[in-house]
Amino acid sequence: MIAFENVAYNYGGGELLSEVSLRLAPGSFHFLTGPSGAGKTTFLKLAYADLLPTSGHVTLFDREVRSLSRDEIAHTRRRIGVVHQDVQFLDHMPLAANVQLPLTVAGKGGDLADLKDLLTWVGLGHLADAVPPSLSGGERQRAALARAIIMDPDVIIADEPTGNVDWEMSLRLLTLLVELNRMGKTIVVATHDLNLIRQAKAQVPARVLRIARRRIQLAGADL
């Protein structure tokens, strides 16, 4: 589904990631961990074609990213829902409209009942009319997840989704991600939180990718 073959990346300074080769199979659940600044966000951006590798090959849904036209990249991105580290909303628009935005941008109306169901599923059914500045950190993260999945993507990529929320809310977000994985979605979550990873591993066969010294490797079962 997502494959890296000997991928390297640098922003113009030294090489940040080197010799990254891995495959994320359909339906898999991966965590990505590593020290701050190690390149987790950069890896995720490569995985959703926001960045192109400096060398090597990234393949998304059996297509080499570099061979895709701009339209094809846009089409491919719709198959990947992203929860960004710094969640941004349009503050003047109600939550429901914000969550629906990817559909609106894609020129699709969307079913109001589906939107309501989605908001209820993430526990925000009662806040459909609220504006983003009035939401708590955990509510914003769940809204971001709802927006990431509204296009029914095959892959969900979340960058530190539990970074600013308490443990109870982290578990709630994890439960949603686990449920999505059980529905067949491929999940990739960058996190510093080893407790969250341990908790997930008790529920799904999640695997852990660890960035160290510019390389990304599958960690053993020692968490």
Ligand SMILES: Nc1ncnc2c1ncn2[C@@H]1O[C@H](COP(=O)(O)OP(=O)(O)OP(=O)(O)O)[C@@H](O)[C@H]1O
């Ligand atoms: N657009 C950019 N231009 C230049 N350098 C960048 C850019 N984006 C990130 N970097 C640098 O690349 C390195 C890796 O950044 P990245 O955000 O991928 O790390 P991270 O592991 O996600 O960090 P954190 O856990 O703190 O979010 C950092 O040193 C960062 O300053």
